Amino acid sequence: MTLLETEKLTRAYGGVVAVNKVDFNVEEGLITGLIGPNGAGKTTLFNNITGLDAPTRGRVLFEGKDITGAPAHKICRMGIARTFQNIRLFKELTVVENVMIGRHFKTGKSETKGRFLKAVDSYVRLRQEEEEIYERACDWLEFFDMEGMKDERAKNLPYGKQRELEIARALATDPKLLFLDEPAAGMNPQETDHLMAIIRKIRDLDITVVLIEHDMKLVMSICDTITVLNYGMKLAQGTPLEIRRNQDVIEAYLGKEDA
Amino acid sequence: MFNFFLLILIYTGIYALMALGQNVITGYGGMLSLTQAGFFAIGSYATAILATRLGWSFWATLPVAAILSAFFGLLIGLPTLRLKGDYLAIATLGFGEIVRNVLNNWDSLTNGPMGIQKIPMITVFGFVVNPYTKYAFLAMLFIAVFIAYLLFQRLARSRMGRALTAVREDEIAAQSMGINITKYKVYAFILGASVAGVAGSFQAAFTLSVSPGTYTFMVSVMVLCMVVLGGMGNFKASILGAFIIQLISYLPQLTGLTAIIPPQFKQILFGLILVIMMIWRPQGLLGRERIKYSKGGTR
Numbered sequence: 109m110t111l112l113e114t115e116k117l118t119r120a121y122g123g124v125v126a127v128n129k130v131d132f133n134v135e136e137g138l139i140t141g142l143i144g145p146n147g148a149g150k151t152t153l154f155n156n157i158t159g160l161d162a163p164t165r166g167r168v169l170f171e172g173k174d175i176t177g178a179p180a181h182k183i184c185r186m187g188i189a190r191t192f193q194n195i196r197l198f199k200e201l202t203v204v205e206n207v208m209i210g211r212h213f214k215t216g217k218s219e220t221k222g223r224f225l226k227a228v229d230s231y232v233r234l235r236q237e238e239e240e241i242y243e244r245a246c247d248w249l250e251f252f253d254m255e256g257m258k259d260e261r262a263k264n265l266p267y268g269k270q271r272e273l274e275i276a277r278a279l280a281t282d283p284k285l286l287f288l289d290e291p292a293a294g295m296n297p298q299e300t301d302h303l304m305a306i307i308r309k310i311r312d313l314d315i316t317v318v319l320i321e322h323d324m325k326l327v328m329s330i331c332d333t334i335t336v337l338n339y340g341m342k343l344a345q346g347t348p349l350e351i352r353r354n355q356d357v358i359e360a361y362l363g364k365e366d367a
Numbered sequence: 368m369f370n371f372f373l374l375i376l377i378y379t380g381i382y383a384l385m386a387l388g389q390n391v392i393t394g395y396g397g398m399l400s401l402t403q404a405g406f407f408a409i410g411s412y413a414t415a416i417l418a419t420r421l422g423w424s425f426w427a428t429l430p431v432a433a434i435l436s437a438f439f440g441l442l443i444g445l446p447t448l449r450l451k452g453d454y455l456a457i458a459t460l461g462f463g464e465i466v467r468n469v470l471n472n473w474d475s476l477t478n479g480p481m482g483i484q485k486i487p488m489i490t491v492f493g494f495v496v497n498p499y500t501k502y503a504f505l506a507m508l509f510i511a512v513f514i515a516y517l518l519f520q521r522l523a524r525s526r527m528g529r530a531l532t533a534v535r536e537d538e539i540a541a542q543s544m545g546i547n548i549t550k551y552k553v554y555a556f557i558l559g560a561s562v563a564g565v566a567g568s569f570q571a572a573f574t575l576s577v578s579p580g581t582y583t584f585m586v587s588v589m590v591l592c593m594v595v596l597g598g599m600g601n602f603k604a605s606i607l608g609a610f611i612i613q614l615i616s617y618l619p620q621l622t623g624l625t626a627i628i629p630p631q632f633k634q635i636l637f638g639l640i641l642v643i644m645m646i647w648r649p650q651g652l653l654g655r656e657r658i659k660y661s662k663g664g665t666r
Contacts (some may be wrong), residue, residue, distance in 0.1 A: 158543060159542070179538075181545050181547045199536065209532075210547050212526055234524065281544060
């Protein structure tokens with residue numbers, strides 16, 4: 109089943125068309141890879157889907173609903189979480205506080221009480237509510253084997269752990285769909301292996317994962333399906349095996365033979 | 368001299384209220400706002416006008432002052448949301464000056480530069496709180512500061528405090544965590560403004576007269592200094608900062624050394640302290656308050 113799709117999504121900055129009529133779809137339960145040379149428009153596509161940027165033309169459908177141009181916080185609340193290419197943690201806050209922020213809207217509104225009464229209620233039952241948020245955050249840290257460093261400031265973590273913390277924070281929002289923007293960038297081989305194990309574990313939680321990555325070993329070994337972008341346009345789509353043999357893709361990455 | 372010390376304490380209380388509000392906006396929300404004087408003035412004039420023209424009691428004017436200031440907080444908060452740092456500072460500074468100019472020129476309502484006199488004293492269950500004897504007023508004021516402190520402290524330890532912190536740290540990441548950053552920035556302005564309005568009401572009830580000359584840009588700067596000196600993101604520190612800055616302001620008069628130390632000296636000392644602080648202790652005297660989390664409750 110298609111969880112998310114874009115229809116002819118286009119984002120132009122003046123004359124530069126960063127993403128050009130891209131039809132990108134994500135099947136539920138699979139790990140989808142998004143690859144392409146630098147400047148191909150991968151991150152722009154992510155930003156347009158997750159609401160940090162709005163498409164010039166085209167539509168974004170999530171579970172069949174049109175979410176084109178919705179603000180980022182609403183998209184997150186619908187169940188799409190993301191991480192960033194250059195880590196965007198709340199650096200001065202502790203590890204556990206970072207994850208707790210991911211739980212923000214989970215206690216914000218109640219079906220029976222509505223918004224205002226719930227706010228009053230939260231104010232009165234502050235301690236209990238905070239405890240729930242804290243415990244859920246700790247569960248996620250446990251998932252990443254990071255309970256031991258929960259009171260460290262985020263900026264003091266080693267680089268690989270910062271990347272993992274960002275994923276933990278995104279998962280704390282209980283997403284259905286998780287976007288990872290170059291999760292392995294700057295990681296050493298051991299850290300990358302650990303990351304691959306984590307991504308598989310996330311898939312096993314029934315969370316659909318989409319990742320942008322340049323590390324081909326990682327992409328080819330864990331992705332079920334891969335979409336290739338080049339110069340803002342979709343170049344190919346298929347299984348890792350198909351992509352590896354695709355002549356257009358090889359040309360985009362390595363250049364044409366006999367050119 | 369002791370009487371003078373009481374006066375300092377009263378101004379500490381009034382400014383502490385404003386500093387608590389500034390701390391929500393700047394310390395938690397990370398927005399450099401320079402407009403507390405404007406909200407302070409709105410609160411003062413709301414109390415002054417309602418009390419003298421319509422004969423309202425102080426207690427009836429107090430919520431009006433808070434709500435009116437909050438409304439103007441919303442008005443200033445919405446259009447300036449996209450501004451950051453120095454641009455926001457200039458826009459909010461402009462608002463403070465607009466308020467003062469309106470008060471100066473709207474003769475029919477505010478009596479212009481002459482201001483409004485003969486504001487009735489506060490009464491509590493028939494007991495007149497005479498500001499000249501100070502004690503009762505001081506006690507009442509500090510109850511108000513204490514209540515404001517408790518309310519803000521609780522707010523800071525809730526989801527809202529954490530959301531504001533997230534907005535300050537990284538707006539883009541905060542949005543992607545499902546936080547409506549527009550909403551929280553406006554909330555911060557509304558809360559900060561309303562408590563400054565309350566401070567304004569107390570100011571009017573203390574001096575028993577208001578005039579535009581009181582609500583200058585320097586007031587906003589002093590409030591910001593209190594927050595920075597005490598430590599941003601720490602409500603206790605804002606109150607401490609208010610006390611220290613008021614003490615310095617009135618040091619020559621307090622020590623009876625006005626003949627030796629000219630009143631202008633305070634501005635030199637003021638600047639000097641801030642320069643020293645910025646070099647050696649940029650986080651302020653007490654620093655940002657950190658919440659310790661543990662299983663089985665927050666504390």
